[in-house]
Amino acid sequence: MTKPSLAVETLSICSGCEIAILDLHQALPGVLDAIDLKYIQVLMDFREPPKEGVTVGFVSGGVRNEEQVELLHKIRERSQILVAFGACSAFGGIPGLANLHTKDELLQEVYIDTVSTVNPKGVIPHKVVPPLLEEVHPISDFVKVDYVLPGCPPPPKLIAELVTCLLEGKEFRLEPKTVCDQCPLTKDEKSVTNFIRWGTKKIDPERCLLEQGFQCLGPVTQGGCEARCPTALAPCRGCFGPTESVHDQAAKMIGAIGSVVIQDPTKAPAPEQIVKEIPDLVGTYLRFSLAASTFKKALHTNVVKMKKGVKA
């Protein structure tokens, strides 16, 4: 029997997910014995997945330009099982936050407006480079995805679990649990009187971070990471994306914020005060999943109108 083969396609991404595969450390030789690694751009000099096809294709990164759409369709055709590998391919990830702006705004900012840019003629690259799409997409917008392994990057333990499942022909599924379910910190009485940004106050190492007033996305985020951030006393940023019962991390988080505040109305902060205490609401709550949230992007024309105070 020939060994099952693996191809890893890299789209709009920082390559951290590929490094996460290397983070298997001592388990890696075993994996490489069992799997034929056919294509991975960080290690091999190939431009596209092998024509003869592979058993499993991993796609890391969201879809930002037209070339990536093509590459994505190629790997879908050439692999029997397709895995969305990492937060970017699953929900658009951090690059997905670009959906708050139009394509033209982004190009203007990057190639002309930034202080460090020297571009006297104001040229925006348009030849040779593939044109950008209007917005960032998770790969599921274009192709059928068989399995999703979220995370920024996915933890090595889950990668090993996924590979084992695939080798044994089993279904791979994350348990329907939130980060909070796996978090070791103690949840106590919900009595927040003000919300604070991380790093501005001393942290109680025993107590739930959300109840201390930090913006921890644990209650709305898919578990599986064994709460690695809250365990290290850093609030969860939501890189595993929404759980099965959550469609929009921001909406669900707003629900959680509403109920985590102290019950006594005389001590509770005014709603307007809470809004002030949470700067960059969309960027905080949809840090990884804006491109897969309810609205997917900002309605640009309307944002401009509202800034100018023009009524529609």
Place this chain on the structure above:
Amino acid sequence: MTKKNWEPKIVCFACRWCSYAGADMAGTSRIQYPPNARVIRVNCSGRVDPQFILRALKLKADGVLIAGCHFGDCHYVSGNYQTSRRVELLKEYLKEIGLEPERLRLEWISAAEGTKFAETMKSFVNEIKLLGPNPLADGGPE
């Protein structure tokens, strides 16, 4: 539907103990108000998950009205306080994403305030008419 005879579609979540009874009061007192709202009865305004509101807007509702008991009257003690925080945060979310926060409105209407229910409905419909159709609805299906 052409733009001329466009009528706003409004989803109204009314709390069972106060506002839904208030709407009933408006009805039994034969108070006239615009028929644009689809009223959904919920047990408490605190039951309204922000995801419901976003979903209504995503499905091209032009406005969402949430009606609950006055502070201190909540049947579940603090449900309406929670709602007040959520709505304020949601308005901020809508603003950042490019939907007018005015499309979301929170009102406290007791079971005796049939007139207030009718007045709220009138003013909300007028406000939404000024704002125009939900921008997501442009070119979309009816």
